[in-house]
Amino acid sequence: MSRHPLRTWMLAGALAGSLSLSCREPEEPFPNIDELELLQSLHTPTHAPPKDPTNKYGDNPAAAALGERLFKDPGLSRCGTVSCQSCHDGEGRTVDTPTATGCDGQLTGRNPPTVLNSGYSTWFMWDGRADRLWNQALLPLLSPVEMASSPDILRARLSELYAEDYRALFGKLPAEETDDNLLLANFGKAIAAYERTLNRNDAPFDQDVVRFLAAVEAGTAEKDPAYLGLKTFVRKGQCAACHKGPMLSDDQFHNVGVKDQSGSQRGVATAGTEMLAWPFNSAGPYSDAPTGVESTRLQRLSSDLREKASEMEGAYKTPTLRNVTLTAPYMHTGEVKTLEDVIELYDKGGEASGSYAGVVSETIKPLELTDEEKRALLKLLESMTGAAK
Ligand code: HEC
Numbered sequence: 438m439s440r441h442p443l444r445t446w447m448l449a450g451a452l453a454g455s456l457s458l459s460c461r462e463p464e465e466p467f468p469n470i471d472e473l474e475l476l477q478s479l480h481t482p483t484h485a486p487p488k489d490p491t492n493k494y495g496d497n498p499a500a501a502a503l504g505e506r507l508f509k510d511p512g513l514s515r516c517g518t519v520s521c522q523s524c525h526d527g528e529g530r531t532v533d534t535p536t537a538t539g540c541d542g543q544l545t546g547r548n549p550p551t552v553l554n555s556g557y558s559t560w561f562m563w564d565g566r567a568d569r570l571w572n573q574a575l576l577p578l579l580s581p582v583e584m585a586s587s588p589d590i591l592r593a594r595l596s597e598l599y600a601e602d603y604r605a606l607f608g609k610l611p612a613e614e615t616d617d618n619l620l621l622a623n624f625g626k627a628i629a630a631y632e633r634t635l636n637r638n639d640a641p642f643d644q645d646v647v648r649f650l651a652a653v654e655a656g657t658a659e660k661d662p663a664y665l666g667l668k669t670f671v672r673k674g675q676c677a678a679c680h681k682g683p684m685l686s687d688d689q690f691h692n693v694g695v696k697d698q699s700g701s702q703r704g705v706a707t708a709g710t711e712m713l714a715w716p717f718n719s720a721g722p723y724s725d726a727p728t729g730v731e732s733t734r735l736q737r738l739s740s741d742l743r744e745k746a747s748e749m750e751g752a753y754k755t756p757t758l759r760n761v762t763l764t765a766p767y768m769h770t771g772e773v774k775t776l777e778d779v780i781e782l783y784d785k786g787g788e789a790s791g792s793y794a795g796v797v798s799e800t801i802k803p804l805e806l807t808d809e810e811k812r813a814l815l816k817l818l819e820s821m822t823g824a825a826k
């Protein structure tokens with residue numbers, strides 16, 4: 438890539454002994470060793486979401502059953518009309534508009550991500566404002582724009598409809614739980630137990646990758662129907678630099694140059710710092726993990742925020758690409774309407790600098806994809822939607 442085009446041309450000319458032959462150097466066969474490793478990381482998860490040591494109710498079926506009822510209950514909101522489900526509904530478990538509507542018609546600042554497969558992630562919200570699934574749930578509950586609730590409203594509603602279920606799990610009636618924070622954390626842990634059951638994997642994409650890897654072994658990779666799509670995803674488009682592993686996400690933060698002039702445009706640079714000081718974070722007193730277990734993860738974020746400040750500026754979490762056909766519109770702003778538009782955005786190397794905070798990650802640059810490559814990439818993205826249950 439870094440080789441000077443003129444030198445390449447002269448080399449090719451010299452090797453061929455004639456200027457009339459193609460001046461392109463022969464391309465390295467796809468995949469090379471590193472690319473093969475990336476391809477091998479792209480497979481449907483082989484197990485349920487990994488245990489969350491910070492939530493001892495995470496895999497408790499009674500907690501999941503209570504969590505499901507809470508997730509769907511608008512009575513937990515101050516206005517009485519908004520539940521988690523209001524903004525995480527339908528097949529894609531999101532909305533089909535750029536932002537969503539909370540209490541009194543207020544609009545959220547960002548696009549709701551899907552909650553499908555959320556148990557596989559360890560950072561939540563586009564900007565990493567929450568570091569575990571259970572503590573994430575407290576943010577929409579208490580947000581004045583979303584459910585506008587409070588510990589008192591939560592306690593009253595739990596007492597009204599869920600008192601015995603709550604006691605069976607947490608050992609006290611909600612009315613007896615005088616520690617507001619503990620009440621909130623328990624609520625979050627039940628919700629998370631439910632969300633951990635919302636998984637949708639096993640996509641046609643996964644079968645394509647398995648077949649492609651067999652073709653690589655057999656030396657027939659180029660003849661495989663998924664060849665161009667996977668090659669564009671892994672090599673020319675560099676998509677798999679970030680969208681890798683079973684969830685097609687590295688669960689890290691990057692700046693891909695999405696236009697955002699809002700007050701919260703700095704992404705993880707501001708939100709991450711706030712989360713590190715949050716009493717509900719996974720190293721705090723409401724976490725079920727033994728002291729210290731979660732702090733390595735948080736310390737790494739903390740040092741990234743200091744030492745890689747320019748990379749973290751305007752950076753957002755790499756979303757999963759699983760089920761991406763069900764979750765339009767796209768990006769944290771929800772302003773990118775279709776997958777074709779997403780591909781165009783990457784093809785031009787992000788929006789013009791200055792229309793978002795910070796600078797784009799080094800893999801984000803003009804790609805010069807051909808129409809054929811764009812079509813193959815689109816087909817690949819469309820194949821990532823899992824089988825309906
Ligand atoms: C009014 C709409 C609205 C309501 C109500 C709502 N959400 Fe969300 N949800 C959003 C938006 C918008 C985001 C992204 C916010 C951000 O990143 O700034 C989000 C993000 C999330 C995420 C993070 C997903 C990820 O991959 O990072 C989870 C999980 C989630 N919501 C679950 C819930 C739960 C649980 C509730 C109820 C307690 C809930 N939501 C209520 C709109 C809503």
Ligand code: HEC
Pocket residue numbers: 563670674675676677678679680690691692693694695753754755756757758761764766767768769770776779780783784798800801814818
């Ligand atoms: C440097 C890491 C990185 C690279 C490279 C990258 N992405 Fe992304 N991708 C992200 C991040 C981060 C977001 C969210 C950005 C935002 O909203 O600001 C995202 C968002 C998306 C979305 C929107 C998903 C949703 O739910 O809104 C799609 C689709 C997507 N990427 C596909 C691709 C494709 C195709 C490529 C290759 C052409 C690619 N990505 C390359 C990190 C990356």
